[in-house]
Amino acid sequence: MTTPYLTALSRIAIATVSILSVASCAPVADDVNAATEQKDAANVSAQPSAAAPKNIIMVIADGMGPAYVSAYRYFMDNPDTEAVETTVFDGILVGTVRTYPHQQSGVVTDSAASATAMSTGVKSYNGAVGMGVDKQPLETVLHRAHKLGLKTGLAVTSHIVHATPASYMVANEARGNYAQIADSFYDDRINGEHLADIMLGAGWGHFIREDRNLVELFQADGYQYIDSYDQLSSIDPSVPVLGLFGDGSLPWALDDIDPTRLHTLTKAIVPYLAADTQDSGYFLLLEASQIDWAGHGNDIASAMAEMHDLAKTMEYLVDYVEAHPDTLVILTADHSTGGLTIGAVSDYRWDASYIQNFKKSVPTIAANMLTETDKGQYVSDMFGFALNQQEIDSLDVINADMNPRAVQAILKDIINTRTNTGWTTSGHTAVDVDMFAFGPSAQVFAGNQNNTDIAEKIFTLLDQAHKK
Ligand code: MG
Ligand code: ZN
Helix, strand or coil: CCHHHHHHHHHHHHHHHHHHHHHHHCCHHHHHHHHHHHHCHHHHHHCCCCCCCCEEEEEEECCCCHHHHHHHHHHHCCCCCCCCCCCCCCCCEEEEEECCCCHHHCCCCCHHHHHHHHHHCCCCCCCCECECCCCCECCCHHHHHHHCCCEEEEEEEEECCCHHHHHHHCCECCCCCHHHHHHHHHHCCECCECCCCEEEEECHHHHECCCCEHHHHHHHCCCEEECCHHHHHHCCCCCCEEEECCCCECCCCCCCCCCCHHHHHHHHHHHHHHCCCCCCCEEEEEEECHHHHHHHCCCHHHHHHHHHHHHHHHHHHHHHHHHCCCEEEEEECCCEECCCEECECCECCCCHHHHCCCCCCHHHHHHHHHHCCCHHHHHHHHHCCCCCHHHHHHCCCCCCCCCHHHHHHHHHHHHHHHHCEECCCCCEECCCEEEEEECCCHHHHCEEEEHHHHHHHHHHHHHHHHCC
């Protein structure tokens, strides 16, 4: 961590604190009014101090419940100091978000319903992409931005037609209709134009199909197509871009040639969108997609590696906003995944030291170890610590005929026991998630809010800054 970064961060943190303390010093009656107004997006314009941002960057950390943010702080702690050092997240926290979906899906949301709530302002059923329970397509904040003349873009670590990015781009009654959703990415138009100026992530199989080659269609419409990270440095800002760097997803952070690839995509896409000859502003969606997948897998090593990529991304954005004070950055999660607990089984202990030297992801280690003669030695090398005899013995049952998930479960047992990490589910939970924001109008996102409020606030800010 460099000193200039800390300086930038503390300045932003001070700005946030002063906003909150001004509110808390106000007379009680005004305080209540202020709180009511803050909840009501329509009243954003009533706040004279709230300058609407020219550019908005919405970051979604899929599955990142509050425990992930705390765990990352312990994961990054310097053990030589008494204090647990803060992370980038600590300096930008402004509130919390209620994540529940439409009543017909209960209170535990999936990524599609939650992204739809955050992109359109409408609660929907689990699985819905960009539409409500009436199954009518809805306008998203990305659509509004495009209509108002802003450039638009997205960068994710899943494939780009996955639930979260899809819910900002198109409408479909089921998130799993990937081919239809990919078709809509190409076929849907706003004012006769494609929806996004730049799209980065994975998705070869969904875009290059036997029945339809969407990459060629985009190229025919003037898009430059790239398929390796090193081409990011040479993208032409005057031409739209489709960048697909993997099939179903980018590799796990622990397996990727670039372990902070969201950071890398962000460092390319932000300058690309900012190099706008019309000076019209931009709306960008970023997603740290695989925190959720680590949570589903109850895999704390990958969860922390994905968090590290997100942290590097946010550090870049903090510096960026320091230099470009016309840009608002919002970060939240769509829900929490895995029921992660930092400590488990009545033992007052959590030890991240066992996951700080991982060489590969658990799924990759599980696959590769099948051909190793000394499995215990191989796993010790990959985990970065020496397995004890009991752990080595637990590998004896593993053979090439075993279900890969069963092999992975044996390895994750070792890691969860060593670190004393708890998990209560392989699915999602309904806990409120953290809200982070910095830049102009960041204070609009303070306090506890509904996920639908996020869309309403962004719609209002876009209209304020850009409606002619
Ligand atoms: Mg997602
Ligand atoms: Zn999930």
